[in-house]
Amino acid sequence: MNKLILLIVLLLPGTFTFAQQKHTISGTLKARKNGESLIGASVRSKNTGTVTNEYGFYSLTLPKGAHTIEISSMGLQTASLNIVLTRDTIINLALEESSSTLNEVVINGTTQGRSIKGTQMGIEKLTTKEMKNIPMLLGERDVMKAIQLLPGIKSAGEGNAGFFVRGGAADQNLILLDEAPVYNASHLLGFFSTFNSDAIKDVTVYKGGMPAQYGGRLSSVLDIKMNDGNDQDYNVSGGIGLISSKLNVEGPVQKGKSSFLISGRRTYADMFLKLSSDTTLNNNKLYFYDLNGKINYQLGDRDKIYLSGYFGADKLGVGDNFGLKWGNGTGTLRWNHIINSKLFSNTSLIFSNYSYEISIKNGANDVKLYSQIRDWNIKEEIQWYASDKHNVRIGLNSIYHTMRPGDITSSAGSSFNSEDFQKRYSWENALYLSDVWKTTEKFNVSYGLRVTAFSILGGGDFYNLDKDGNVKDTMHYKSGEFVKTYLNLEPRLAMSYQLNSSASIKASYVRNVQNLHLISNSTTSSPTDKWVASTNIIKPEISDQVSLGYYKNLAGNKYELTVETYYKTMQHQIDYRDGADVFVNGSIETQLLFGKGRAYGVEWLLKKKAGKLTGWVSYTLSKTERKIDGINSGAWYNARQDRTHDIAIVAMYQLNEKWTLSANWIYYTGDAVSFPSGKYTVGNEVYYYYTQRNGYRMPNYHRLDIGATKQLKVRKHWSSELAFSLYNAYGRENAYTITFRTNKDDASKTEAVQTALFKFIPSISYNFKFR
Amino acid sequence: MKLLINMAILLVFITSCEKVIDVNLDSVAKKYVIEGNITNEPGTCQVKITQTKDFDEDNTFPGVSGATVTVSDNGGTPVVLTETSTGVYETTAINGTIGHTYTLTVNIGDLTFTAPSTIPVLVPIDSIYIDDQSLFGDVKKVATLMYKDPEGKGNGYHFIQYKNGVRESTIFVRNDDYTDGNEITTSLLSFNDDDDEDENKIKTGDTIRVVMECIDPAGYKYWSSLEAASGNSNNATPANPVTNITGGALGYFSAHTTEERTIVVP
Missing domain, CATH: 2.40.170.20 (TonB-dependent receptor, beta-barrel domain)
Incomplete structure (x- = not known):
């Protein structure tokens, strides 16, 4: 493993500048209310920043010294921390519910997944909150039907749970539930999908530009x-x-x-x-x-x-x-x-x-x-x-x-x-x-x-x-x-x-x-x-x-x-x-x-x-x-x-x-x-x-x-x-x-x-x- | 509660709204359609030639005259069929024999169509009876046949059912891929009477005649693919059936055995 990492270090372009001493803050972010780990929450100090991974973990390396760290996630209150970084530090944090009333559902920053800065494109994200009010057949909230309202993702038609992404066939979508492939995501001959929206935290669709950790299907990944x-x-x-x-x-x-x-x-x-x-x-x-x-x-x-x-x-x-x-x-x-x-x-x-x-x-x-x-x-x-x-x-x-x-x-x-x-x-x-x-x-x-x-x-x-x-x-x-x-x-x-x-x-x-x-x-x-x-x-x-x-x-x-x-x-x-x-x-x-x-x-x-x-x-x-x-x-x-x-x-x-x-x-x-x-x-x-x-x-x-x-x-x-x-x-x-x-x-x-x-x-x- | 019941019914038996619509279908060049049959009954060899029509035209399909139609027996000298009525060509000079391969050749203008077919071994009908089957909640009278499939795959069967002399439009075709060598009980189930149209249902006193044809694998492929292509846009590949005729005609040439039974519905 060490050798492999060394090899990769050598391969990484524009490798490290050692001029300035740097330290790393890392940790896990959660929502205070229910303890759910936060996916894609942003951790920033001025122009440097990172987002949490799929398990709420982040790691951000910054120069030694004083920083104001802003931690934010959609629908939650932004936390601001003043720290003086002298060594590697662990900051685990739970964010409070947003205090904004229902009348002004302000989604701060950019939507999850779609960021101006990141390289990821061809991505669509929906939260269960966003889906909640979309009217659905027989009132059954359904992530599979909801994503079909997004561009490039087409419904296979009524009575059909399949969907088509960017011209691909229905079998060219990799459907993952907690990393496990789901081979037939339909119930009742396709009128409903197998995903119970009550149990779902995060839905991400990759229509293109899939990161290398995903593979096995041509058209899309529904994670x-x-x-x-x-x-x-x-x-x-x-x-x-x-x-x-x-x-x-x-x-x-x-x-x-x-x-x-x-x-x-x-x-x-x-x-x-x-x-x-x-x-x-x-x-x-x-x-x-x-x-x-x-x-x-x-x-x-x-x-x-x-x-x-x-x-x-x-x-x-x-x-x-x-x-x-x-x-x-x-x-x-x-x-x-x-x-x-x-x-x-x-x-x-x-x-x-x-x-x-x-x-x-x-x-x-x-x-x-x-x-x-x-x-x-x-x-x-x-x-x-x-x-x-x-x-x-x-x-x-x-x-x-x-x-x-x-x-x-x-x-x-x-x-x-x-x-x-x-x-x-x-x-x-x-x-x-x-x-x-x-x-x-x-x-x-x-x-x-x-x-x-x-x-x-x-x-x-x-x-x-x-x-x-x-x-x-x-x-x-x-x-x-x-x-x-x-x-x-x-x-x-x-x-x-x-x-x-x-x-x-x-x-x-x-x-x-x-x-x-x-x-x-x-x-x-x-x-x-x-x-x-x-x-x-x-x-x-x-x-x-x-x-x-x-x-x-x-x-x-x-x-x-x-x-x-x-x-x-x-x-x-x-x-x-x-x-x-x-x-x-x-x-x-x-x-x-x-x-x-x-x-x-x-x-x-x-x-x-x-x-x-x-x-x-x-x-x-x-x-x-x-x-x-x-x-x-x-x-x-x-x-x-x-x-x-x-x-x-x-x-x-x-x-x-x-x-x-x-x-x-x-x-x-x-x-x-x-x-x-x-x-x-x-x-x-x-x-x-x-x-x-x-x-x-x-x-x-x-x-x-x-x-x-x-x-x-x-x-x-x-x-x-x-x-x-x-x-x-x-x-x-x-x-x-x-x-x-x-x-x-x-x-x-x-x-x-x-x-x-x-x-x-x-x-x-x-x-x-x-x- | 009534609403709930209706909703449930709706889901289970999707109460579809059907309506006749206008579909603008292309008009295409006509193609010849050949229906050729030769059986093991002495002197039955008939070839009918018609043409395709545009979708909007009526359903009369006049025969095509003036074709040269021949059939050869196991590679022997071709026998010319004579046109007995418009587009119908017949001969009594060939006696279909089990195991023999017959080759049909049709010449119309510059076009030549050929097709081989072999009369397979005769599998006799052991019995026929009317079975009361409980289907989708109804009790339905269904003609049921029994026969013994010979050992070895490749046997194919085509059944034609007549009720009081009227031919049933459902295609009944079987092979022995999953039934090889067994005593077979097969029901000639059709779903043409789904709409509660009583006239289609088999009732006490009706006369049912069933013709059983033993067909070769190409014949099986033709009838089964014809059945699959019968006009529903949801089939994976609505396409023309797989014919054994080369040269670009629709239809089939089938050399087969024939046997029939008649039963009065008790």
Whole structure:
């Protein structure tokens, strides 16, 4: 380790000046009220400053002598400390709640994440506070839906938990919950996400310029961190809504040091079904539940242990005939260790699991299909606050994936055979190094390199295909044997130049590599979509993205304007052959085609952060295309998620101390889809003739949602509120699908039929807090 | 409470608002559509040729006359089919034989289309009965067949169901990827009667006739991909079915066995 650090020291450009004696202040920052560690809080002395890391730790090296240290974090009171620095000093601090009344929610400084000074671009952050008042379907606050109101992040549509970032597919987003990858973030067939907003502390989306510690997906990283739990007082909060209820309990284990949190949620739509006398309905099941738990324990001054977990499941049943259950489980055991005032270490052992089971019962046939993806994952990262100019991260990550594409279990007497599809094993390793270098007061650079090695392991059969996609020969590998290793270098570079005190420009380049690919039999996300690893034929997907941005704070930081533009190329993109059947045992590659992609666009965001009216306007103009041999004669064609225009307007208005009103309006160009261009007859039935992939457009989508929250009487230990919302307020019938069929009354005619899901969905929910 | 129940129902069975819309679909150059069948019944070999039409046109598909249509038996001399009515070409000169490969050749103007197909081994129907199945809360009468799949993968089956002489539009196609070598019980379930349109439902006294065709793997691929391409924009790849005809025509050429059973619904 020492040698490695020495080596890095030598490599760091513009290394240390020894002219002046320097000392380091370091420590951990928290919120006084609940003891939650503060992420991204700012610690500054005049022009030098730093921010706390994801565990609230900071380290700032300053010249010997007197300093005024300003410590601030969004929504909290700024602390100002006068110190005389004569040696390395530890300052741990808890910041008080902001005293400002509700009427003037002043978000001081810049928004978390987006800073004029830092090099990070292509980043979006939302706090649960910001999300709180956005009206949502059935009043269920949902981080996944909320981030889709930001530029460059597009909703995959109603009934779809997926999202598209900068022209990438839904499987190109790395979704992390306390560092653990979540493979299917949807509940209730996509109407809700797996993230219970009560248990969430911080949500960060990287659309570009990802730091080197993140990797594994092409388009984005959605990094979600769970609350640690209140280490000051016991707290019980909850909510009762139309379709779900939730409860959150947290409290100290050792006051001021260690805490726990348990948060649970369950929907009960199906309970109402039981009340129905209609037998078609009351035999059905449809619900989900999830449970978040976390406990942390402080071991002395330098060590902290966290254990966090998530478990959630959905159950859907239609009488005895059809059942579908799916769910994620994650677990993270983490050890933070402060080696010294400049070195911070984090070690995590992570488990992720996603599985689903389909059961079908039809007459004598009783068949179950089980599928699973499971990861064991270990991460070690050292953050080294080398000097006031350099902040270095070095890390190692190793993941062992096991994929079980399908195990069929069949009852005795059934027509079906019990059969297990080939399991797949792979080992993903990454080593990374990055440095944030403050070259001058105005010019900052961060650069890094991520080296990834993805090894496909036996046992099992792998294939060679001919040019038509048929299996030419089969290769057998023994258990544990290396089939192939893909080694990739992923350079990361970001620069920022501060034009003046309120404006800056930034540029970045990032390469990402993805070795896990989602295979779907439908354009909408489904619990039964299947993850496959790279094979000898499925090559790692690679993307290169350059982006350029302009950042401006206006009217004394009341407004902020962000404009970013990007150009991205993608290699080894996957699409399906005509008539593909992805439910195959054996070579899935026979159903796939490979090619390249490109995406480019401009994103505007104007945010109002202070005053009675807050909110933002976001607009994205973009294009995303694919070029794959075997589709549309090898010409460039629009990817499904290509949407020229995408607009979101979000507004929240604090009417008085009791009432908050909110509204959002969304508009986007319809998805690119394949419609038939003609028709013909086979067996006297009419079928449709397709001429090109994604050559048509769905109708444009738009919708207005409105909401209102009433704060009820606040007592010493009890506070509560009522939240109302109206989804799709003007009842726009947005197309969910368009199908083509023969007119029922006049068989000589063919018609296109649009199906819309929602029209005016009102909801009411009651939330309470008890402490 | 009523509202709550409605909300729940809404979520479970998304009460979709359906409406007919205008979609501006391109007009494209016509393509030939070939439906060729030869069976193991002596003297049945028929080829129908039609053309695609624009979406907005009506649903009459006139036959294409004047094509030269031949079928050869296991590489033998091609037999010319004669046009018996507009766009329908037939011959009784070939007796389809199990295990033989037939090759269809169609010449229209400058275009040539060819397709091979093999009559697979005959798998007989063991029995047919009407099963009362409880489905989505309703009890539905469903025609159910039993047969014994031979050992070894690659068997494919295509069923055509007629109710009182009217052909059911659902495509019933099976293979033995997951059922190889088993006693098979398969129900011809269709969802065309979802809208409570009683006329589509099978009722006591109806006459059900089921034709079972044993088809080759290319035939299975055609029927299953045709089913997947039947007009829903949410399919992963709405596309033309995978045909065994080369030369750029739509449709299929299928050499298959045929056997049928009739049952009066008790």
